[in-house]
Every structure is written in C-alpha cells, then in structure tokens.
Amino acid sequence: MKTVGMPRGLFYYYYYPWYKTFFNDLGARVILSSPTTRITVDQGINMAVDETCFPIKVYFGHVQELCQYDLDYLFVPRIVSVEARSYICPKFMGVPDMIRASFSDLPPLIDITIDISRSPRDFQEELYKTGRLFTKSRRRIKAAYEHGREELKYCQAIAAQGYTMAEAIDIWEGQEEKGSWNSDLCIGVLGHGYSLYDQTISLDIIGRLRKMGCRVLLPEALPGERVEEEASTMPKRIFWTLGRKMVGSAFIMEKKPEIDGIIYVACFACGPDSFIGEIIERKIENKPYMLLVIDEHTGEGGLNTRLEAFCDMLRRKRRQKIEDNLPAYG
Amino acid sequence: MSYYLGVDIGSVSSNFVLIDEKQQLQEKLYLRTEGNPVRAIKNGYKELLEKRREKLDIKGIGATGSGRHLADIILGADVVKNEITAHAVAASWFYPEVRTIIEIGGQDSKIILLQGGVVSDFAMNTVCAAGTGSFLDQQASRLNMSIYDFGPTALKSKQAVRIAGRCGVFAESDMIHKQQMGYPIEDILMGLCEALVRNYLNNVGKGKKIEAPIIFQGGVAANAGLKKAFEKILQTPIMIPPHYDVMGAIGAAILAREYIEDQGVNTAFKGDSFIIEGQFKSSSFECKGCPNLCEVVCIKREQEILAYWGDRCQKWESSLGHKEVG
Numbered sequence: 324m325k326t327v328g329m330p331r332g333l334f335y336y337y338y339y340p341w342y343k344t345f346f347n348d349l350g351a352r353v354i355l356s357s358p359t360t361r362i363t364v365d366q367g368i369n370m371a372v373d374e375t376c377f378p379i380k381v382y383f384g385h386v387q388e389l390c391q392y393d394l395d396y397l398f399v400p401r402i403v404s405v406e407a408r409s410y411i412c413p414k415f416m417g418v419p420d421m422i423r424a425s426f427s428d429l430p431p432l433i434d435i436t437i438d439i440s441r442s443p444r445d446f447q448e449e450l451y452k453t454g455r456l457f458t459k460s461r462r463r464i465k466a467a468y469e470h471g472r473e474e475l476k477y478c479q480a481i482a483a484q485g486y487t488m489a490e491a492i493d494i495w496e497g498q499e500e501k502g503s504w505n506s507d508l509c510i511g512v513l514g515h516g517y518s519l520y521d522q523t524i525s526l527d528i529i530g531r532l533r534k535m536g537c538r539v540l541l542p543e544a545l546p547g548e549r550v551e552e553e554a555s556t557m558p559k560r561i562f563w564t565l566g567r568k569m570v571g572s573a574f575i576m577e578k579k580p581e582i583d584g585i586i587y588v589a590c591f592a593c594g595p596d597s598f599i600g601e602i603i604e605r606k607i608e609n610k611p612y613m614l615l616v617i618d619e620h621t622g623e624g625g626l627n628t629r630l631e632a633f634c635d636m637l638r639r640k641r642r643q644k645i646e647d648n649l650p651a652y653g
Numbered sequence: 654m655s656y657y658l659g660v661d662i663g664s665v666s667s668n669f670v671l672i673d674e675k676q677q678l679q680e681k682l683y684l685r686t687e688g689n690p691v692r693a694i695k696n697g698y699k700e701l702l703e704k705r706r707e708k709l710d711i712k713g714i715g716a717t718g719s720g721r722h723l724a725d726i727i728l729g730a731d732v733v734k735n736e737i738t739a740h741a742v743a744a745s746w747f748y749p750e751v752r753t754i755i756e757i758g759g760q761d762s763k764i765i766l767l768q769g770g771v772v773s774d775f776a777m778n779t780v781c782a783a784g785t786g787s788f789l790d791q792q793a794s795r796l797n798m799s800i801y802d803f804g805p806t807a808l809k810s811k812q813a814v815r816i817a818g819r820c821g822v823f824a825e826s827d828m829i830h831k832q833q834m835g836y837p838i839e840d841i842l843m844g845l846c847e848a849l850v851r852n853y854l855n856n857v858g859k860g861k862k863i864e865a866p867i868i869f870q871g872g873v874a875a876n877a878g879l880k881k882a883f884e885k886i887l888q889t890p891i892m893i894p895p896h897y898d899v900m901g902a903i904g905a906a907i908l909a910r911e912y913i914e915d916q917g918v919n920t921a922f923k924g925d926s927f928i929i930e931g932q933f934k935s936s937s938f939e940c941k942g943c944p945n946l947c948e949v950v951c952i953k954r955e956q957e958i959l960a961y962w963g964d965r966c967q968k969w970e971s972s973l974g975h976k977e978v979g
Contacts, residue, residue, distance in 0.1 A: 639738075
C-alpha cells in the first residue's frame with residue numbers, strides 16, 4: 324500500500340476531506356502530521372524563509388515531522404487559484420519550491436498546480452493526473468474524485484452547525500461531537516482558516532471566547548451565495564478568495580441582529596490581511612469591531628486582556644440598553 | 654474605617670488605592686514594579702498599612718493590570734478585571750461626560766471611546782510598544798535626565814524638531830542625529846513628544862472618532878510635553894485627572910465595591926498575616942507532558958502551592974481546584 328504524507332496546515336483546513344477520500348479510494352494510505360505544537364512551530368521557524376507568514380512557517384514544521392516517516396509521496400499542492408477570477412496569496416504559489424529548497428531528504432513531492440483561474444476544470448485535471456500515480460483506471464479515479472467532493476460537502480455541512488473546520492474534520496473522521504457551550508453573547512469571528520482554526524497559531528482564540536460565554540459565528544456557517552452577494556457591493560472586486568469571503572461575511576454579520584460584535588484575526592506578515600482587516604474596520608459602522616494581530620509570540624496575557632475587554636464592553640452596553648429602556652417612573 | 658482596595662499591577666508601576674464606601678479616594682500609592690510584581694504587591698500592601706497606621710477593614714478587593722492574576726493569588730481579589738474596563742469605570746466616575754480616554758502606560762497604550770458612561774469602542778497598541786512609558790524612560794536615561802524633568806524641559810521648546818515616531822529605533826536614531834547637529838535638547842524632546850502623539854493617533858487611534866471631553870491618564874500623563882503635543886495636534890484642550898497615575902486601581906476598587914454590594918457577599922481577601930508574613934516564590938518549568946512544552950508558572954507561599962498557570966491543557970491549573978484564570 325502506498326503512503327501519502329499530508330501536512331496539517333494551510334489548505335488542510337479547507338480541503339482535507341476531499342484529498343483524504345480521494346487517496347483512500349485509490350488504495351493509498353494518508354499520513355497526516357499531528358496537530359501543531361510548540362515543536363512544530365520551532366522546527367518551522369528554523370526551516371522556513373524568514374519573510375513568509377507565520378502559518379507558512381508552521382506548515383514547514385509539519386513537513387519536517389512528515390520527513391521522518393517512510394513515505395512514497397508528500398502531497399504539497401501549489402495552490403494558485405480555487406475559483407474563477409480569484410487568487411490565493413502569492414506566497415502559496417511558492418510553497419513547493421520553498422520546501423524543495425529548504426529540505427534535503429524529501430520523499431517525492433506531489434506538487435500539482437491548482438489554478439482554476441486558468442480553467443474551471445483545472446482542479447479535476449490535476450487530481451486526475453495525481454490519481455494516475457496510483458491506478459490506471461480512469462473510471463476509478465473519477466469515482467474517487469466525485470466521492471471526495473461529496474465528503475468535503477458533508478464536512479462543510481458539519482462546520483455550518485457552529486464548529487470550526489478543524490473540529491468539523493475531527494467529527495467527520497469519527498470523533499464525538501463536542502458538547503454545547505453556554506453563552507450569552509454571540510461574536511462573529513473572521514480570519515484565514517489556517518490561522519484561526521489552528522489552536523496553536525491563533526492561541527485558541529475561539530476556545531477562549533467560548534469559555535468567556537460567547538457563541539462564535541464563523542464564515543463557514545454563512546451561505547456562500549450570500550457572502551458573494553455582500554462582497555460584490557464593494558466598488559472594486561476583491562480578487563483574493565479569502566479576503567473577499569471575509570469582507571462578505573463581515574457585511575452579513577453586521578446585518579444579523581443576534582451578533583453582538585465582530586473580531587478579525589489577522590496575521591502580522593500577511594499582505595492581504597493588512598488591508599482587508601482595514602477595509603472591514605472602515606465599513607462596519609453598526610457593530611463593535613476588533614482587529615487582533617497574531618504572530619510568533621506566545622504572550623497570552625495581551626490577547627486575554629483584549630478579548631475580556633471586548634466581552635465586557637458588549638455586556639455593559641447591553642445592560643445599559645436595558646436600563647435605558649426601563650420607564651423612569653417604575 | 655471600611656475600605657475597598659484597588660490594585661493595578663502594571664509592567665512598570667504597581668498602584669494601590671483605598672476608597673471608602675462613598676467611593677471617595679482615601680489613599681493612593683504609586684510604586685515601581687521593578688520587574689518583580691510579587692515583591693511589589695507585598696511591599697505595596699505593607700506600605701499601605703504603614704501609611705494608614707490603622708487596622709484596615711477591607712470590604713473588597715479589585716485587581717487589574719497585566720499582573721492582576723498574581724495580585725489575585727497573593728491578596729485574594731473579588732474582582733479581576735482587564736485594564737480597559739477598569740480605566741473606563743474610573744474615568745466615567747470622575748467625569749460622567751467623558752467621550753474619549755487616552756491612556757498610556759508602561760507597555761500599553763489604549764484609546765477608549767465612551768457613550769453615556771459605557772465603553773462603545775476601544776483599541777490597544779498591536780505588536781509594537783513604541784511611544785509608551787518604558788520608551789520615554791529609556792530615552793530620559795540615555796540623556797542622563799530624570800524622567801520627572803522630561804516634561805518641564807520639553808515645555809521650554811519654541812520650535813519642535815521633526816522626529817520619526819513610527820518606530821522606537823528610528824525615533825532614537827533621529828534624536829541622536831538632531832542632537833549631533835546641535836539642536837537644543839528642549840526642541841528635540843518636544844519633537845519626540847509630537848512624534849509619539851502622531852504615532853499614537855495613527856496607530857492606536859486609527860479610524861477612531863476622537864470627541865471631547867478628552868481625558869489623558871496613565872503614568873505617561875505626568876509628562877506635560879505630551880499633553881501639550883496632544884492639544885496642539887488635536888486642537889482641543891485635554892484634561893488630566895488629579896489621580897491620573899492610579900486610575901486603573903481606582904477603577905478596580907469601584908468594580909470591587911459594585912460587585913460586593915450587588916452580590917452581598919464577603920470578600921475573598923486573604924488577610925494581613927497571609928500577605929505580610931509568608932514568603933512568596935514563583936518558579937517556572939517546561940511541562941514535558943506533551944509536545945506543546947508549555948512554560949508553566951508555579952506560585953508558592955512557603956511550601957504551599959497557590960497557583961499554576963501557562964499550561965494549555967490546564968492539567969496543572971486544575972490540579973489545585975482553583976478558579977479558572979481567564
């Protein structure tokens with residue numbers, strides 16, 4: 324049985340169920356790196372080019388972990404574009420090349436180029452090409468591809484119930500669903516999935532908010548067409564896939580009466596984040612909004628202070644509203 | 654007499670206040686943390702006792718600042734609150750009409766906007782601490798000048814020089830360049846004040862609608878040069894509360910009073926002998942339980958372990974059955 328290594332980082336959070344199903348159906352075993360830890364981070368920082376962003380550095384740490392296994396292939400796709408007229412950050416385009424340049428003892432890479440902007444069938448064609456490494460049967464490849472797509476949809480449906488993509492993947496893999504959280508606040512949290520849903524990179528912002536009594540609403544819980552519709556109200560079309568999704572999601576969240584506030588989690592060295600976070604800040608006028616910038620630091624104190632102050636503000640505001648509405652004559 | 658104690662354990666200063674049941678300030682203490690918050694908390698409390706020369710009847714304690722959890726462990730706090738809420742509560746108690754609070758401390762700078770006495774928006778410095786108190790301290794000591802003379806000297810300036818405030822390192826190299834060109838020291842200091850104000854407004858205050866009345870508090874408000882620079886750039890008068898340096902602690906005390914009176918509970922205060930007689934020690938270790946290698950802090954009093962924190966899985970923290978550190 325052939326083995327395929329897959330780093331638990333970057334677009335793992337958006338596509339893993341599809342890839343895993345695809346490889347399994349073709350008779351391959353998928354070896355996933357373990358959840359990010361301090362060691363993953365340290366190794367990633369050692370191996371990666373300094374100018375990249377934090378999530379890419381962490382990705383390098385996951386590659387390093389996988390290098391210790393005897394793998395037939397390492398799956399590190401070059402993701403250029405996942406939808407028409409839209410792109411992923413240019414740093415992603417260089418990921419397979421940077422990995423080749425930084426590691427000496429790599430297993431053979433599957434570094435297919437996914438560029439839907441080139442052709443709508445690009446993803447399919449590239450995965451078909453990958454499939455031929457494992458079988459000659461085109462029919463079998465096609466079936467595995469279709470099955471993968473169904474499984475991803477199923478996993479996305481789990482996420483839409485209020486789970487992060489990381490939790491949804493765990494549940495999809497058969498883990499038990501987590502219990503419900505008590506909450507009196509509802510907060511919309513935005514950010515690139517590969518930073519937000521990695522508990523180490525984001526310092527578990529979502530878990531912290533839940534502990535502080537917040538229900539968290541994530542972009543994956545919003546209908547895609549509505550997100551596009553809202554994002555298209557911008558005077559110029561945003562051609563970064565994730566950036567546009569965040570702007571559209573923020574606009575929907577602003578209109579939802581049950582949402583008390585919005586938090587955007589940006590990465591310090593992220594180019595698109597540096598202006599998407601800013602655009603949202605300028606456009607959101609009717610809801611409290613907070614931009615949190617994360618990087619390699621482990622200082623949790625500053626993060627807790629900001630989250631706690633944000634929740635306090637929302638609760639005190641609500642209390643004031645109730646008091647203002649009470650008739651003065653009792 | 655009965656008091657509520659408020660403590661604000663910051664990176665540079667540790668502040669203590671006593672307020673009475675009518676929320677009037679009875680005592681205040683501003684001490685330097687000097688890198689040892691445990692000692693600062695203990696000494697602060699001791700000094701407070703010596704100053705009052707009476708048995709303090711503490712009805713409640715509120716703690717804030719980045720060392721608030723330490724204060725909670727040593728003193729036994731009823732309310733442990735973040736600095737934003739504490740500062741806002743204190744400012745709106747003294748100035749019910751306040752709309753904007755500028756707060757600059759040792760490592761943090763914040764802007765807080767209020768409507769009807771409640772925070773409506775706030776921001777804190779992100780990754781960079783340029784322009785906060787510790788940077789001013791550092792510059793004063795480089796110029797071999799007491800930080801207390803910084804403001805009065807800057808005020809003598811007639812023509813401030815232009816200094817880049819975007820980054821502390823650039824600001825310092827600009828200052829050195831101007832000093833070697835022969836510009837008078839007061840013009841350089843005033844130039845630095847204006848640079849820091851511009852940096853604050855473009856960074857922390859970015860996109861925020863700054864409306865009067867404006868209050869300037871935190872340790873850095875002692876610097877008259879910065880007040881003048883804010884007034885020049887914002888073109889509005891700025892108020893500095895009489896107790897600008899301990900506003901966080903006052904806020905914490907007020908919150909403690911609110912909490913104790915609303916809930917009708919007794920204070921969690923640990924008592925004089927617990928605080929003064931015991932030896933408090935903190936130590937840290939790297940937990941090897943999993944690859945996360947969390948740096949766990951352990952706070953001890955004599956042989957008794959009071960608290961652990963820093964472990965992601967909370968196996969140490971919860972081993973004591975303590976309340977959660979949030």
